[in-house]
């Protein structure tokens with residue numbers, strides 16, 4: 001379980017997260033939505049230790065990660081995978097190498113084990129034939145599927161997605177969402193920052209609505225989309241739906 | 242004496258001058274390699290979190306960029322031995338000076354290359370739990386170096402040309418050999434022109450090789 005307690009994050013004088021508390025239970029899919037600049041990415045980045053919180057605590061499986069040393073930080077990052085809006089594949093490595101690099105380097109897997117796992121994952125995201133290709137030869141949708149496979153190669157228990165389809169051409173959104181739905185079905189615990197309301201509605205167990213650094217609503221998708229409680233959520237939904 | 246009889250007079254010395262190219266290349270190559278290793282270390286200090294190392298690396302760079310190379314060479318070859326009483330060969334002094342000097346320049350080039358790598362690459366590696374050292378070695382530096390290949394090639398060519406000042410401490414490079422032949426015959430134009438042409442051809446070859454290499458590297462993406 002991921003538990004965030006009274007989290008604050010400031011950049012200089014700009015308080016970007018204000019008193020955020022939330023829980024992500026094992027097996028849950030949580031959709032995080034809200035207008036641009038509301039702090040969604042910063043929240044994910046705090047959970048993944050890419051940013052250091054100014055105040056408050058984050059627990060991952062009961063370990064307080066806000067007071068963590070370097071070695072345990074790597075353990076946590078193995079446990080929590082991240083998929084970025086702009087993929088960030090390693091351009092100088094082939095697709096297969098992208099998938100095997102971290103498992104070999106960080107998890108001390110043998111090359112053989114890593115390759116086997118990578119091939120399995122590429123099959124799962126439908127890209128077996130691209131194993132030897134370099135990322136620059138792939139379409140956006142293919143890149144993002146490789147990025148998801150790369151995160152999965154570490155066998156994480158939690159997967160964070162930061163707007164995984166926002167940089168894609170419309171015709172490629174579905175192939176990525178399909179992979180994510182498949183993951184959700186298999187019980188992967190996921191936190192997804194997204195502007196894809198259809199996906200949030202269909203796949204999420206819980207919707208978190210953020211605005212100006214605060215969580216304004218936490219609700220089931222049906223409840224949130226049909227009866228938003230706050231005016232700001234209503235405004236937001238009017239704009240995006 | 243006309244120019245042709247000048248050349249025929251030193252004809253038997255031309256191979257001697259031309260062979261100086263190997264000394265020139267040796268100095269440039271050894272200096273470039275040690276400069277690159279030093280440059281990588283310095284650039285890592287510069288971008289790292291440890292303030293004192295970053296400051297030291299910046300200081301190092303400013304010293305080597307802020308003083309004449311010929312003076313650095315003279316200090317290493319003549320002054321320091323006198324001070325602490327060791328003996329150093331001219332070749333070693335040359336390679337040490339050029340290596341240290343080129344390390345300063347290379348570190349700036351490599352630093353700019355690292356800064357040009359997409360920040361997302363650091364984050365992706367970090368999110369996968371890749372430790373800092375491995376991230377730098379396997380993910381960041383290969384991309385950085387690819388971006389700065391032209392600048393590094395330039396640095397190498399500069400090094401090749403600038404290495405001519407080792408003639409001042411008696412290393413028998415291309416330049417020095419031309420001077421030796423000139424002095425022996427009291428005839429300046431022909432031997433100097435020979436080394437002039439060899440330097441030029443050498444730099445042209447290096448330029449072309451650099452372009453070919455760049456083209457091959459860019460093919461992988």
Ligand SMILES: Nc1ncnc2c1ncn2[C@@H]1O[C@H](COP(=O)(O)OP(=O)(O)OP(=O)(O)O)[C@@H](O)[C@H]1O
Nearest residue numbers: 011014016034035036037038039040041042043163
């Ligand atoms: N490294 C940083 N330094 C300074 N300010 C930052 C930094 N990262 C984010 N911010 C600021 O924090 C605020 C929240 O940013 P964040 O990226 O978390 O929003 P977001 O909800 O993900 O928005 P979007 O939908 O546009 O991605 C913004 O005002 C942004 O300018």
Ligand SMILES: [Mg+2]
Nearest residue numbers: 040041042162
């Ligand atoms: Mg964002």
